[in-house]
Amino acid sequence: MALLRNANSLLRLHSMHVFGRNGAKVDTLLLNADASQIHMVIAWNGQQWHICDHSRNGTFIDGKALVANVKIALQVGQKIQCAYGGESIWEVLDLKPPCAMLMPMNVDTPAIELKTFHFIPNETNALATVYLSENEQWIWDSATETRILNDSDIVQAGTQVWQCAMAHDVEQTVDIRTLEKQPLPSTVIFDFLVSQNEEHIYLTLDIAGGRIDLGERTHHYSLLTLARRRFEDFRRGLDEFSQGWLPVEDLAKMLGMEQTHVNTQLFRARTQIVRGTQGKLHLPDAIERRRGEVRFSACPFRIMRGKQLEASFEGY
Numbered sequence: 001m002a003l004l005r006n007a008n009s010l011l012r013l014h015s016m017h018v019f020g021r022n023g024a025k026v027d028t029l030l031l032n033a034d035a036s037q038i039h040m041v042i043a044w045n046g047q048q049w050h051i052c053d054h055s056r057n058g059t060f061i062d063g064k065a066l067v068a069n070v071k072i073a074l075q076v077g078q079k080i081q082c083a084y085g086g087e088s089i090w091e092v093l094d095l096k097p098p099c100a101m102l103m104p105m106n107v108d109t110p111a112i113e114l115k116t117f118h119f120i121p122n123e124t125n126a127l128a129t130v131y132l133s134e135n136e137q138w139i140w141d142s143a144t145e146t147r148i149l150n151d152s153d154i155v156q157a158g159t160q161v162w163q164c165a166m167a168h169d170v171e172q173t174v175d176i177r178t179l180e181k182q183p184l185p186s187t188v189i190f191d192f193l194v195s196q197n198e199e200h201i202y203l204t205l206d207i208a209g210g211r212i213d214l215g216e217r218t219h220h221y222s223l224l225t226l227a228r229r230r231f232e233d234f235r236r237g238l239d240e241f242s243q244g245w246l247p248v249e250d251l252a253k254m255l256g257m258e259q260t261h262v263n264t265q266l267f268r269a270r271t272q273i274v275r276g277t278q279g280k281l282h283l284p285d286a287i288e289r290r291r292g293e294v295r296f297s298a299c300p301f302r303i304m305r306g307k308q309l310e311a312s313f314e315g316y
Contacts (some may be wrong), residue, residue, distance in 0.1 A: 001045075002226070003290075007089070007093070010100070013049070014098070015098040016043040017041065017043065018043045019035075019042075020038040020263070021035050021037050021039070022037040025037070030083075034084055035055065035057070036056050038054050038055075038210060039055040040054060040059045040082060042074065047140075050071040051071070051075065051080065052069060054068065054069065055068070055083065057083040057171055058083060059080065059081070061081075063079075076093065076095055078092045079091050097167075099114065099115075100113075100166050100167050100239050101121075101124055101164075101165045101167075102164060103157065103163045103164075105154070105161040105163060106159075109162070110134075112130075112162065112261075117131040117132070117270070117271055118130045119267060120155075121157050121158065121160050123271075126264050127157040129142075133285065137149075141289060142263075142293070143248065143260075144291060150164065151166040174299070188250070189300045189301060190209075190223075190227070190286060190300070190301040191301070192223075192224050194304065199216075201216060203215070203223070205273070214272055217268075219265040219272070222262065223286060227301050229244050229296070230295060231301075233304070240298065244295035246294060246295060247293050248262055248294055249294065257275055270285070270286070270287055283309070298315050302311050
């Protein structure tokens with residue numbers, strides 16, 4: 001993310017960043033009286049950052065006035081001045097390509113560059129997660145809601161608040177990470193192997209004939225419990241949209257733990273699935289949420305208890 005600095009603050013640029021005195025239409029408000037309502041725009045064109053002057057009193061780079069409405073490329077170290085107000089002189093510190101970010105609303109909170117999967121605010125105190133879905137959408141998942149994040153959305157975890165900044169224009173650039181990702185396989189099967197006494201639960205992913213071993217983890221029992229509820233509702237003949245839902249409070253009682261611990265377990269399960277593929281596959285999300293409830297998604301799964309097949313769900 002590109003960075004500018006003036007006498008008072010550090011500024012992270014959106015993919016298209018508007019400066020001016022019209023607070024309803026700009027990203028950065030200019031207070032000097034000789035600045036225009038829409039003074040200048042800095043934007044990412046897919047290869048580089050450029051600046052364009054739209055003002056009455058001029059935009060200057062290193063003291064030289066820009067030609068109005070003509071885009072020019074920015075360079076690190078340049079100083080940008082909007083009209084003649086000293087507080088609107090910005091130094092270009094960095095010109096990295098834009099990326100999706102959570103921008104802090106609190107001064108002491110760090111910005112978060114979004115890269116596939118994140119615990120919010122951190123892994124040891126997870127109140128929510130943000131992850132990239134198979135449809136290339138950023139998803140916010142907390143104990144109370146699951147939703148798609150859009151540019152300028154406000155999200156909160158505990159006392160910390162962020163605003164979403166989505167890097168729309170960066171799609172013009174070839175992303176090496178995208179090239180490395182393999183196509184989503186037509187079938188992904190979650191295979192649970194459960195010991196007879198249920199003290200050991202192993203999970204593997206069967207993907208187009210190959211397997212990813214996720215090993216034995218405590219949080220697999222949470223997924224297993226949800227998968228069993230889904231299969232039970234399926235056998236009872238409940239419709240697809242009603243199957244598997246469990247109040248988080250009930251799931252906590254079934255697992256013998258606090259609700260906050262249940263959420264941490266589910267966050268860790270999702271994280272392990274993502275990390276298990278080393279970020280090279282966008283897998284279907286195994287966990288779905290709605291207000292106060294959670295379920296195993298419509299992904300195919302099998303449950304083996306000892307040597308006996310307990311359940312086989314083909315998904316939808």
